[in-house]
Amino acid sequence: MAREITGVLIDADYRQKGPDSVIRLFVKTPEKTEELFDPDFEPYFYVSAEKNEKMKKILLEKEFEGVKVKKIEIVEKQLSPNEKPEKLLKLIFHATFDLTKWRDKVVDIEGFKEKREYDIPFHNRYLIDKQLEPTNLVKIKADGNEVLEIKKAGEPKEDFTMGSFDLETYSRGKFSDAKTDPILTISYASKKTEKVLSTKKIKQKYVQFEETEQKMIQALVDEIKKDNPDFLITYNGDSFDFPYLKDRAEQFKIKLDMGLDGAEPKAKRKGFGSAVQVKGRPHLDAFQIVRILARFQVINLLKYDLESVSEALLGEKKEKIQAAEINQIWDSGKDLEKLADYNIADAITTHKLTEQYLPLFLELSRLVKHVPFDSSRTSAGQLVEYLLMNKAFIEGILIPNKPFESDVKSRDLSPITGGYVKEPRPGLHENLAVLDFTSLHPSIMISHNISPDTLNCGHADCKKKNSAPTGDYFCTEKKGFMSGILEELFNRRKKLKKELKELKKGSREYKLIHARQHALKIVLNSFYGTLVFPRFRWYSRECGAAVTAWSRQYVKMISKRADENGFESIYGDTDSAFLKIPENKTKQNVKEFVKKINSELPGIMNLELEDFYKRGIFVTKESGEAAKKRYALVDFKGNLKIVGFEYVRRDWAGVAKETQREVIAAILDEGDVDKAAKIVKEKIKQLKDGKTPKKDLTVFTQIRQGLDEYKSVGPHIAAAKKAVEKGKDLDSGSIIEYIITRRGKSISDKAQLAEYVKEGDYDEEYYISNQVIPAVIKIMRELGYSEDDLNHGGKQVDLSSFS
DNA sequence: TAATTCGCTAGACCGA
DNA sequence: TCGGTCTAGCGAA
Numbered sequence: 001m002a003r004e005i006t007g008v009l010i011d012a013d014y015r016q017k018g019p020d021s022v023i024r025l026f027v028k029t030p031e032k033t034e035e036l037f038d039p040d041f042e043p044y045f046y047v048s049a050e051k052n053e054k055m056k057k058i059l060l061e062k063e064f065e066g067v068k069v070k071k072i073e074i075v076e077k078q079l080s081p082n083e084k085p086e087k088l089l090k091l092i093f094h095a096t097f098d099l100t101k102w103r104d105k106v107v108d109i110e111g112f113k114e115k116r117e118y119d120i121p122f123h124n125r126y127l128i129d130k131q132l133e134p135t136n137l138v139k140i141k142a143d144g145n146e147v148l149e150i151k152k153a154g155e156p157k158e159d160f161t162m163g164s165f166d167l168e169t170y171s172r173g174k175f176s177d178a179k180t181d182p183i184l185t186i187s188y189a190s191k192k193t194e195k196v197l198s199t200k201k202i203k204q205k206y207v208q209f210e211e212t213e214q215k216m217i218q219a220l221v222d223e224i225k226k227d228n229p230d231f232l233i234t235y236n237g238d239s240f241d242f243p244y245l246k247d248r249a250e251q252f253k254i255k256l257d258m259g260l261d262g263a264e265p266k267a268k269r270k271g272f273g274s275a276v277q278v279k280g281r282p283h284l285d286a287f288q289i290v291r292i293l294a295r296f297q298v299i300n301l302l303k304y305d306l307e308s309v310s311e312a313l314l315g316e317k318k319e320k321i322q323a324a325e326i327n328q329i330w331d332s333g334k335d336l337e338k339l340a341d342y343n344i345a346d347a348i349t350t351h352k353l354t355e356q357y358l359p360l361f362l363e364l365s366r367l368v369k370h371v372p373f374d375s376s377r378t379s380a381g382q383l384v385e386y387l388l389m390n391k392a393f394i395e396g397i398l399i400p401n402k403p404f405e406s407d408v409k410s411r412d413l414s415p416i417t418g419g420y421v422k423e424p425r426p427g428l429h430e431n432l433a434v435l436d437f438t439s440l441h442p443s444i445m446i447s448h449n450i451s452p453d454t455l456n457c458g459h460a461d462c463k464k465k466n467s468a469p470t471g472d473y474f475c476t477e478k479k480g481f482m483s484g485i486l487e488e489l490f491n492r493r494k495k496l497k498k499e500l501k502e503l504k505k506g507s508r509e510y511k512l513i514h515a516r517q518h519a520l521k522i523v524l525n526s527f528y529g530t531l532v533f534p535r536f537r538w539y540s541r542e543c544g545a546a547v548t549a550w551s552r553q554y555v556k557m558i559s560k561r562a563d564e565n566g567f568e569s570i571y572g573d574t575d576s577a578f579l580k581i582p583e584n585k586t587k588q589n590v591k592e593f594v595k596k597i598n599s600e601l602p603g604i605m606n607l608e609l610e611d612f613y614k615r616g617i618f619v620t621k622e623s624g625e626a627a628k629k630r631y632a633l634v635d636f637k638g639n640l641k642i643v644g645f646e647y648v649r650r651d652w653a654g655v656a657k658e659t660q661r662e663v664i665a666a667i668l669d670e671g672d673v674d675k676a677a678k679i680v681k682e683k684i685k686q687l688k689d690g691k692t693p694k695k696d697l698t699v700f701t702q703i704r705q706g707l708d709e710y711k712s713v714g715p716h717i718a719a720a721k722k723a724v725e726k727g728k729d730l731d732s733g734s735i736i737e738y739i740i741t742r743r744g745k746s747i748s749d750k751a752q753l754a755e756y757v758k759e760g761d762y763d764e765e766y767y768i769s770n771q772v773i774p775a776v777i778k779i780m781r782e783l784g785y786s787e788d789d790l791n792h793g794g795k796q797v798d799l800s801s802f803s
Numbered sequence: 804t805a806a807t808t809c810g811c812t813a814g815a816c817c818g819a
Numbered sequence: 820t821c822g823g824t825c826t827a828g829c830g831a832a
Contacts, residue, residue, distance in 0.1 A: 271804055295805070300830095380806045418808030419832065440832090441807095529806025536806080544807080574809085574832045621811075629810055629831050644811080644830060651813090651828065701828070712815050712826045747814065770813080809831080816825075 002148065005029060005036075005140040008156045009132055010230060011282050011371050012123040014096065021095040023126045025147070026260060026280040027138060028230060030158075033280055035261050036140065038147040041126050042070065043099045045118035046077065046398060048088040050111040056089055064105040067098045078397040079116075081453035081481045085396065088116075096122050116398045124386070127369045128393050134371045135160075135362045159508075160362075162354055163190040163229035164286075165220060166346040167241050168339060170330060171323045174727030178247035182213045184330055185340060186220050189347035190227050196344050197223075202336040206344060214252040217245065224258045224281075231358075231372070232258070232278050235306050235350040236287040238377075242276040243267065275377055282373045286354045289361065289376055296380070296522050302650045302700045303735045310349045313356065318345055322755075359515035367519050380526035381533055387523065388538055391485050400537040411534035416545040419574030420552040422559060424618040426626040427782050428667070429570060431581045432633065433590045434610040435558065439490075440575035441528035444550045445543075446487045447603025451480025452540040468546035469553050482538060486527055490604065493520040551575065558597065558607065565593055571618065573629060578616070587612055611635055615668045619778040627778075634668040646775040654696040656771035659683045663776045673783045680776050680790050687764045687772070697762050698737045698754045706732055715740065718748035728753070740766045 007029035014021045015037070023038040049055035056072050073090040091106075093099045103118040120128075132138060132152055139153040168185045169176040185198040196207045197216045210216035224232065234241045242265050249256050256264045260280025267274045276283055290309055293299045301312050310318045321329075321342045329335045365375040368386040392399045403411070437443065444450065448466055456463075457475035467473040474480070479487070496517040503510040530536045532544035551574065558577040559569040566585055571578040581590060590609065597607050613633040621627045630644035640661070646652040647660045659680060666676040686692050701716035707724065710717050719738035720730045730736070737754040740763045744750035747770070750763055777787055 269804080291805095297832095379804090382805090384806080415808070421809060421831090436832095526806060529808095531806085532808090533806050535804085548808080576832085627811070646812095648831095649812095649829060704828075710826085714814065714827065716828090774812085807832100811828105811830085813827090814825105815827100817823090819821085819823105 002141055002143050005034060005142055006137060006153055007034065007140075008158075009134050009136065009138045010160075011280055011373065012127060012134065013277075013279065014122045014126075016095065019094045021097075021122060023123065025138075025150075027140065033230070033260050034145070035280060036142060036145050036147050038126070038150065040147075041129070042092045042094070043096045043122055043125070044090050044092045045099060045103060046075075046088050046090055046116040047106060048079070048086075048113045048116070050113060052087050052089055055109070055111050058109060058111075059089070059091065059106070062109070064101050067093075067101050069098075069102065070094050076396075078395075079114075080400070081395075081397055116401060119402065120389070120399070123371070124369070124374075127371075128386075128390050131369075131394075133366045133369055134375075135365045160230040160358065161191060161228075162231045162233050162284075162351060162358070163188060163224060163227050164233035164235075164347045164350040164354070165189075165224070165241070166235065166343060166350065167244060168326060168343050169244060171327055175323065175729045176244070178244045183216065183244070183248055184326070185343045186216060187343040187347035188220060188223050188227070189344065189351045190229055193223070193227060194344055194348060195223070196340045198336075198340065200330070200333065200336055202340045204337060204340050207340050213248065214254060217249055217252065217254050217256075220245075221254070221256055221258050230281065231354075232281050232283045233350055233354045234283065234285055234287075235346065235353075236285060237283060238270075238275045238285045238288060239273060242283070270377055271379070275373070277373060282371065284354060284358075284361075284372060284376045286350050289354065289357055292376075292378065293357065296525075298522075303737075306346060306349055309353065314349065314352055316349065316352075318349060359511055360518055363515045363519035364522070367523065380522075381530050381536060383523050384526050384530045385537055387485060387489075388482065391481065395481075397481070402537055403535060403539065408534045411539060411541070414541065416532055416541060416548060417552075418548050420555055420572070421574065421628045422556075422569070422572040423628060424571035424578075424626045424631065425568075426618045426620045429580050429616045429618070430614070432570075432613040432616050433567075433579045433581055433587070434576060434613065434633075435579065435590075435594060435607055436576040436610050437554065438606045438608050439524065440551055440554075441547055442486055442490060442524045443603070443605045444547050444554075445483050445527065446490060447601075447605050448546070448550060449474045449476060449480045449483045450543050450546055451482040451484070452538055452543055454478065454480040454483065455540065455542050469549040470542070470545050472542045472546050474546070482527070482531075482543075486524065487604075489520050489524055493517050493524065496520070554601075554605070561597065562593065565589075567593070571628075571631065576610070581612075613641075615671075617664070617668060617779060617782060619782055621778075632664045632668060632779075634665075638669050640665055640668065650700040652775065653699050653767060653771045655683060655687065655692050655767060656775040658696065659772050660775040660779070663779055667779065667783065673780070673785070676776075676780065676783075677785060677790060680772065680780070683772055684768050684790070687767050690760050690762075690764065692762070692764075692767070694739065694754060694757060694759050694762075697739050697767060699739070700735055700737055702735045703730065703732055713748060715748045715751035719751040719753050723753045723756070726756070740770075 007027040010028050011026040014023050021043055023041045025036045027034045027036060052074055059069055059072060069091050071092045074087050075090045076085040076087055078085050130150060137153040137156055138150055140147055141149040165186060165188045167183050169183050170181040172181050185196050187196045194206055197210055197219050198207050199210055199213055199216055201209050210219050259278045263279040265276050265278050268277050290304055301308050307318045307320045310316050329339045361376050365372050368383050369390060389399050454475035456472055462476045463473045466476050496513050500513050528547055531540055555572050559572050562569045562577060562579050568580040569577055570580050594607050594609050614636050616631060616633040618631050619627050633641040642648060647657045662679045663676040666672050703720055707721060716736040716738055720736050724730055738751045739754050739757045740747060740750045741752050741757055741761050742763050
């Protein structure tokens, strides 16, 4: 009996049914989430040959490791945007692993020219070919659970539900080992319930006592099934909670059938690590989400444990309980309440965190046709690649292959020249205006129609009108494949931003549209970088080089024009110009200047007045040249903007960073150099007196290689190695928090993990000479102070003589 | 199988 | 013990 289903497409994968790989969909309807199969969709890839008919005959007979092709169609496709459609073979298979076998062997057949689209994951292939948008509605005609017809059907009105869980484990040795160490408590949180399962009795109302660990794990599974959330959320569940839970469950022979079809969580290789999938009830790892946000520079934190993230993103302070303390609480049976509170807080925080960012990832899913499981673990490359793959499919153009390793290597060896950074005029400046280009790289690509397929089109007119400073030029007659999609995305975002102004902040609609434009922003900003990413399918060195060459030309032009117009251009970095407004010029003059420039810029390119500033300082390096990418500004409301300096770096001690900030504030905002000197002297005195607290002495540095791979062992590596000997679990990726103590010869010798250091145990000489003084001296020097002046006597300098 | 290049700085390393 | 060079990390855009 045929029936019609309308619901939200929440997940997609495939199952093996006999010889066939069959697409499986999870569709959430108002009643329940349905598991459906689409048996009509088959794995395929393309082959072009010298003689198609002949090749077809040969291949139909062929058998590789006992596997034959299911059927072969002859289709017409463009091999690239500029080529005429031509005939080629579409090899269709029963199963994905048949395809995998064939794609390697088929290259050896005589007459073979090329293979294409042989490495698109089956579920993604399906979503593209059927033009479906995960997390949006689909309308399905089905016979039982078999899909007869499926198409997209707009946006859902309902929000998704989430359930998060978190484990607390015992550590018999140095750290928890699932082979021997039990799970102590498990928290679970959703909109409907908050509870902690525990094998010890704890008095809070939300704690549910279970006699054994086995029963506790079973209770978690039951809880998830009962609560039935759309998504399952963890913080670092990909690497810790799920692998641990699976290991323990196996030992107790418990089936973790928390998936919708009764399936157990399954680890899947993904990027550098692995991701854990729960079928039909997608598992989203909030830690992965946070990492992506960090990569896209949506957030920037000292470290990414749940406590730091909670405070920074939710504004909620959360106390961390160390593994040793968990053991102690458990063994003594004292303070079990504290452990339960901690455990439930983890689940609740994880839930809130995901709630905040889920809309963004849902929009990314819709935009690039990724299931949420994938979009929540994506990369810039993937986002752009899938957008282009989708466009290629729609236009009947074949997707380019991924490059060979040899190509990747050679591409790696010839980087392009990047943006232009003007050497600043060092010193203190008054009355500044900062101008910058809005979305410089995308706007250049759109305005100059930069795309691999418009490159050097052969038209004399295009060469005359649209040549990059590199000598390459781009077609002005035909819209480019890449620049075309960029323009479309750009216009969509522009429209959304306009809509946003009409909406009430905080409303559901506002959040939705905001997330949508944010998703577009992330993708728009990713295009240029992928162009020169060696593994990118649409890599084009010429296009990338043209973008930056034009960017250098434009930013230099602004600087020059500013000078010609009676301003003084003092600095600029990639897309900006810093102007000093002289006595005889006004803010209005700056605005007029910007307007004039904009009337001359091509296409959608736009110069923006970022802001006016009362004062700014640029400093001199040891070499005597002015330092780029380091400056501080103060606006007319007294707000400081500190860029590049130690203050914004996590690998400097808080005492140095804070002193630097206060010095900058005294000088820029109050114009009081002597106050700045006093601040420094006071901090030095505190250091000498041993009064500076640990937290202001801690330096954060990430380990970025294996501990044994380092040629040069810096303080963070030395501290980490010592800690590993004591049993800490530290490796590539860990962020080391260390302090320079008094014991040892070199700085590395003296470095110890902050958690092992007692208050007051620090090398004050190091913190004075290697932290505080270097952080402030460059700034003070611009105003006539020397290191001696700071360490010893006072010196009176009048600020007015420097401005 | 993590988008790019430009730039600054500290501290180890190494040979004289 | 010194001074130059190299390794390493992080930030700007």
